[in-house]
Amino acid sequence: MSTFNNNGTIALSFEYKGKRFVLSGLGSYSDTKQLEQVKQTELRIKVDRKANNFPFTDNESVKLFYFPSSEDRQQMIARTIATERRIEKERIDLRPQLIADLQTRLAKRYSASEYSLLNKLESYRAKITDTKEAQAFITSLNNAGKTSNNTVKRYLNCLKAISDVFRDISVDTVEAIKEKPFTREEVALILNWFKSSKYYNHYHDYVMCLFLTGMRTNEVTGLQWKHIDWNTDTLIICSALAKSGTGNEKIRKTTKTGKIRYFPMSNGLLAMMKARYETSNKHPESLVFPSPTGKPIDDHNFTQRIWHKALESLNIEYRTQYNTRHTFISHFLDQTKDFAKCAMLTHGHMTAVGTLMKHYANLVNRIEVPEMF
Structure with a gap:
């Protein structure tokens, strides 16, 4: 490969795969700046040939690619932009x-x-x-x-x-530290706060039911009077009120697991339910825990406006309202050690025993470290 003077203009010649290329009219040979630019491009061509990145077969293509005129460069840029726009347009957004x-x-x-x-x-x-x-x-x-x-x-x-x-994407699972359950003392303080609140005492029974049953929030907000069997003092947990996915409207769905659960009410829960029933319209389709306006409780609004305020007022470490379920499971297992019964009460099927044991085994089989030194 050589750069030479061709009647006062810069020319470049080289061979590649048995073919001879001669590029002329690359600038004035007496212009040191232009000559230096050609030599720099000469080095670039050498690198491309060595890397087998030289697909050209004629002088015109080589000159257009390595030594484009201002007009050529503008045309190349315009073609590149047009191609990129076409490719972008053809890409289907999933x-x-x-x-x-x-x-x-x-x-x-x-x-x-x-x-x-x-x-x-x-x-x-x-x-x-x-x-x-x-x-x-x-x-x-x-x-x-x-x-x-x-x-x-x-x-x-x-x-x-x-x-x-x-399909081929993965995410590493990191085990999160579970929120602490509320203590018995904290539960009592929270219930008393709602009971004595001038503005929010309407929600006392709703919160009490959450703590005493461990039901999912949308199961409690969707509970109807027809879901209580007064002959056996049992809650029939078979549906939930969930967002429709298109707005704030609530629609009735099956429970998360699709299973029906039968929950025997404790004395305290039963007394509260009977008192509410006596002051209700007793219609089977009516909600047990409606909002003050008679509509389903908006659990998100309740958490943001009321639940947060209750814990802050009591100076209790903040935990989500859904922690009421975690609190019920924790205290139930701490006192009974019975994973099978807990699984039926909170999930409606025995396969949940494994899940409960994974997360709550420490409550039943506490490790005691002896004094060693």
Whole structure:
């Protein structure tokens, strides 16, 4: 490969795979700046040839690629932009279809986790066209800081069920430290706060039921008088009020597990239920715990406006309202050591025993460390 003077102009000649290339008219040979630029490009051509990254077969193509004129450069840029725009337009964004599929799933069976995922997909502004962009969406959930790895894994399992683009993506599960259950003293303080509150005493019985049954929040908000068997003093937990997925409207669904549970009421819970029943309209379809306006309790609004205020007023370490379920399970197992009964009361099936043992075995089999030194 050599650079030479061709009648006062810069020329370049070289061979590649048996073919000779001669490029002329590359600038004035007396212009040191232009000559230096050609020599720099000569080095670039050498590197490309060595890397077998030289697909050209004629002088014109080589000159256009390595020594484009201003007009050539503008045309190349215009073609590149046009190509990129065409490719971008042809890329199919899977996000609208993912949203539609999620809405269909939620219409069949409500899931708080999938409803949350739906909101995140709707607010995500980037496209999801391939695995790389699907990974970017999952990474954005992790980077948000407010979503645990376990929650992201639940989101991912759902997405894998509706789109192959997420199939090869994985999330490392990190075991989270469980919130502390409320103590007996804290439960008493919370119930007394609601009972004596001028503005929120309406919710006392609702909170009491949450603590004394360990029911899921939407099971309690959806409880109707027809779900109480007064002959056996039993709650029949067979449905829940859940968000429809399209707004604040509540629709009746099966329980999370799809199982019917029968919960024998304790004396305190029974007395409270009987007192409420006597002052109600006693209609079987009426809610046991309606809001002050007669509508279903908005659990999100209750948590944000009232529950938070109660704990703050009592100077009790904040825990979510759903902790009432964790509190019931913790105290029940601490006193009875019976995982089978707890599974039937809180989940409605014996397969939940394994789950309970995984999370609550320390309450039954406490390790005592002896004084060794």
